[in-house]
Amino acid sequence: MIYVDNNATTPMAVEVAQAMNQAYESAFFNPASQHQAGQKAHRRLDDARETILNNLGAETTRFASDRLVFTSGGTEANNLAVFGLGKQTAGQVIVSAIEHPSILEAADQLTSRGVKVRVLPVDDRGVVVFSELEAWLAEPTRLVSVMLGNNETGVLQPIPEISALCRQRKVPLHVDAVQGIGKIPVNFRDLGASAMTLTPHKFHGPRGVGALLLDDNVTLNPSMFGGSQQLAMRPGTESVELAIGFERSLQLAIETLPEAGPRMQALRDRLETLLLDLVGANEMVIIGQDSPRLPHTSNVAFPGIDRQALVMALDMAGVACSTGSACASGSSEPSPTLIAMGLAEDVISGSIRLSLSRFTTEPEVDEVASRISNCVKRLRRR
Numbered sequence: 110m111i112y113v114d115n116n117a118t119t120p121m122a123v124e125v126a127q128a129m130n131q132a133y134e135s136a137f138f139n140p141a142s143q144h145q146a147g148q149k150a151h152r153r154l155d156d157a158r159e160t161i162l163n164n165l166g167a168e169t170t171r172f173a174s175d176r177l178v179f180t181s182g183g184t185e186a187n188n189l190a191v192f193g194l195g196k197q198t199a200g201q202v203i204v205s206a207i208e209h210p211s212i213l214e215a216a217d218q219l220t221s222r223g224v225k226v227r228v229l230p231v232d233d234r235g236v237v238v239f240s241e242l243e244a245w246l247a248e249p250t251r252l253v254s255v256m257l258g259n260n261e262t263g264v265l266q267p268i269p270e271i272s273a274l275c276r277q278r279k280v281p282l283h284v285d286a287v288q289g290i291g292k293i294p295v296n297f298r299d300l301g302a303s304a305m306t307l308t309p310h311k312f313h314g315p316r317g318v319g320a321l322l323l324d325d326n327v328t329l330n331p332s333m334f335g336g337s338q339q340l341a342m343r344p345g346t347e348s349v350e351l352a353i354g355f356e357r358s359l360q361l362a363i364e365t366l367p368e369a370g371p372r373m374q375a376l377r378d379r380l381e382t383l384l385l386d387l388v389g390a391n392e393m394v395i396i397g398q399d400s401p402r403l404p405h406t407s408n409v410a411f412p413g414i415d416r417q418a419l420v421m422a423l424d425m426a427g428v429a430c431s432t433g434s435a436c437a438s439g440s441s442e443p444s445p446t447l448i449a450m451g452l453a454e455d456v457i458s459g460s461i462r463l464s465l466s467r468f469t470t471e472p473e474v475d476e477v478a479s480r481i482s483n484c485v486k487r488l489r490r491r
Contacts, residue, residue: 111473111480112429115311116260116288116406116464121358122313128357129315132350140347141338150349157349157356164359165307165322166296173325175297178343179352182319183287183308184211187254189321189332189343190283190304191215195251196330201225203245203253205237205266206449209285212254213445229255233451234400235264242271246278256285257295261433261446261462262397263288263406272301281327287311287319291362291467292370292403303327313466314358318351369467374404376465376474381407383478388485394456396447410460411485412453419461422484428477431462 112120132153138144140151158177159169167175180186188211191202204216206228216226227245230238237255246253253275258265268284275282281303289295291312297305304327308319321343323329329342336344381395388411396408411419416432423430433444447457463477 110427110429111477113463113465113469113473113477114429114431115466115469116462117431118310118316119313119466120468121310121315121354122361124361125309125314125354125358129350129354132353136349136353138349140349141336154347154349154352157352160356161320161359162322164363165290165305166298167322168298168325175325176323176340176342178321178323178329178339179347179355180319180321180343181317182310183209183285183306184319186306186308186319186321187211187283187285188215189329190306191219191252191254192332193330193342194281194283194304194327197328198249198251200249200251201227201245202251203227203229203242205229205231205255207231207235207237207259207261207264207446208254208256209260209287212256212285216254231449235259235262235397235446235450236400237266237271239267239270239274243274246274246280250278250280252281252283254283254285256287257289257300258286258293258403258406259397259446260288260406261444262400262408262450263403263464264397265289265293265401265403268300268302275303276301288403288406290359291366292373292405294366294370297322297324304329309355309358312358312362313468315351315354318348318355320355365467370404373465373467373469376469376471377405377407377463379471380463380465380474380478381409383475384409384481387478387482392485394460396450396452396456396460405465407463408447408460409463410452410456412455412459414459414485414488416459416461418488419459419481419484422488423461423480426480426484428480430464432460433462 138146138150140154220226283304284302285306303324305322310316394410443457
């Protein structure tokens with residue numbers, strides 16, 4: 110099986126598994142315990158948290174102290190942001206039309222509670238309409254949430270410009286950076302966001318852990334209660350082992366990025382070029398091609414081909430890919446992201462997502478292109 114569904118999850122790096130195994134053997138103690146072993150685990154947890162903050166360009170000096178709240182994953186971190194940021198102020202919540210379901214469905218819950226939610230449109234390139242945001246922020250606003258890079262198309266959003274506008278209006282900005290970490294350089298302070306979501310299973314780390322990074326000036330209202338851990342913002346016993354896996358995978362992602370980022374982009378471009386040659390430029394569409402994109406993500410459409418039939422055919426041919434977000438993979442509904450871009454119906458219904466990693470090889474890319482071409486041609490004949 111050739112795996113090109115890395116936006117869903119990535120294989121764990123050997124070094125990460127080794128670090129976690131060592132932690133399971135020696136650092137299994139509850140970090141909230143008062144005995145020496147527990148306090149040693151607590152110090153190791155704090156070390157991991159500080160390393161993660163430093164690697165992401167957060168401020169950890171005595172003049173400003175950004176915070177990292179560990180969660181069970183990206184979905185919980187996004188929910189914590191939507192429900193916990195700006196809750197103490199009145200006003201609307203603005204989210205983009207291409208957000209992950211963990212943002213959009215949380216926003217739907219806010220609507221059911223009487224909060225005004227506005228969905229920021231995107232253009233046909235998949236980029237948010239900045240002028241709309243500027244106009245909407247004339248009204249009292251408690252939170253804006255716009256992702257860094259889209260999980261389906263890879264299209265990057267103008268976060269520095271959005272954050273500058275939000276700071277000017279004194280509105281908290283949350284950025285879902287889940288797909289960007291480890292693929293492009295990400296510096297929390299340079300982004301200018303109030304909060305940022307990340308999770309290590311997208312960059313060869315463990316599943317079951319994520320984080321919400323908070324600017325030192327932000328107030329977060331908790332969604333859970335029952336303990337004083339993490340300043341009571343997200344109570345519950347922290348997993349030292351998962352935190353160590355998080356720390357090690359982020360270190361590796363950043364260390365390898367100068368070589369891995371351009372290499373992933375070269376492989377993605379090679380895959381798209383091969384498909385254009387094998388399938389025919391008139392028989393496929395590269396979605397978001399004219400926009401800045403994450404280097405590892407390609408969303409390609411074959412008008413006239415049913416996307417689910419193609420994914421199943423590819424699965425039988427030994428290629429693991431997807432039709433979009435893994436959190437919506439059980440749905441037969443068309444992609445809200447592609448609908449928001451205003452794409453033609455046959456493009457939307459014929460699109461699949463191919464996502465690479467730093468472990469993907471050139472022979473794999475070549476073989477994937479060949480198998481996709483064969484499956485598309487066979488389905489067209491039918």
